[in-house]
Amino acid sequence: MKNTIYKRVMSLACASFLTVGMLAGCGKSGSAAGNSGKVLIAYTDTEDAFRAALADGLTSGAKELGIDVAMEQTGDSVEKQIALIEKASQEGYAGVVCRAADAATAHQIELAAGDMPVVFVNAQPADDQLKGDRYIYVGSPEEDAGRYEGEYVYNKLGKPAEMNLVILKGEKGHSATVARTSAAKNYIKSQGCKVNVTFSDFANWTPEGAYEMMDMVKKVGASYDAVICNNDSMAIGVINWMKDNGVDPKQVPVCGVDATADGCQSIKDGQMQFTCQQDAKGQAKAALEAIEALSSGKNLSGVKGATKDGKYVWVPFNKVDASNVGNFM
Known part of the structure; x- marks a missing residue:
């Protein structure tokens, strides 16, 4: 057990070391969110059509909203996500939008974020891992x-x-x-x-x-x-x-x-x-609007679909069959 814990700690440490300087070279889009600076967007991959559309929506949405972002693809590596978020916190980033590699690691991600708000998108953490207007989830029910x-x-x-x-x-x-x-x-x-x-x-x-x-x-x-x-x-x-x-x-x-x-x-x-x-562009837009508000010290009350407790922003599903498919093409 001790060896397992040691290996885990060393893995995280190595991941943190390897990501030093990675964020400095990330692409920018527009101006800073709120008054504090850049937003880190950590996403897993674009290997299926929805996740690709979500990543595209985050990129284009940031440009439309004038949010300065660093886009980082992490694959399924929890360690890489945590290391990137820790580095962003150290560099004074304004906030994090994260499609978690493993939603069960939400608490570790929040600890890594330090003072930054975190918007989880598309991979939903447990309710007890969320905190109103601080650590929130954007997705569809x-x-x-x-x-x-x-x-x-x-x-x-x-x-x-x-x-x-x-x-x-x-x-x-x-x-x-x-x-x-x-x-x-x-x-x-x-x-x-x-x-x-x-x-x-x-x-x-x-x-x-x-x-x-x-x-x-x-x-x-x-x-x-x-x-x-x-x-x-x-x-x-x-x-x-x-x-x-x-x-x-x-x-x-x-x-x-x-x-x-x-x-x-x-x-x-x-x-x-x-x-x-499942509206990928809608989820991306809602996530960006949420982090823009939270990183500026505001709450979610102005974000469409936000719940009263400030933990969730819901983007509804729409039924599609032969009778209405033309509306979605």
Whole structure:
């Protein structure tokens, strides 16, 4: 145990050392937030369509709002995020916008931030890790996305007494994975329908992962009336698998979340049947407006979607199917 702790401490120390000087070379956009200076934006990656759109929204939104930002991509390294935030604090940055590599490390991120306010975006920490107008979360209410998927499937299948489902999940432990999955099942159960989840596994948000999982579904002989995915990229992977394996997606509802360009096109083409728009640009704009207010010593009262306790800014999901997909393209 002592060796493990020692290694962890040394890992953090090394990460901090390696990031000395990194922030000095980061790109700028516009003028400073509030009266204090630059804002650090620490994000994980752009490996799926939504996260790419979120990063783009943060970059373009900062320019529009005139906020001076340093954009840093950290991958899934908690140590790198913490080291960058510590360095930003030492250099007198005004605040941090962070898509946490692991939302369970929110407290460590807050400690690293020192006197800076922190806006978490898209990866939701536990409520007890947030503090009104200080450490806040910007995102969309994940339970709504899952509930909308469950509602669509239940109605599309004719409100049956029983159904078999395949559920493909995103990242293990991610707040969206947990909330979307449970809410979809719970909605269907709440309608008096027996839900048999014949196969469920993590496809890590990717079409390739979803394709592999559908191969496994076929291998184990799991039957299904519908496939519910935690995002559009996985739903696209399911559609690709169905095309290659003689399954008609018009007969088996496939649902996703995000309303990405590919997801919406798939719905327009009569393949995917349903998604929810997770507004990446809306989340980015709200996160930037929040950090602009907090870094200036203000509260969130002027930010649209902010809760009364000052802990959250909610950007709503929107239902998307064949009847309205044109509005989201």
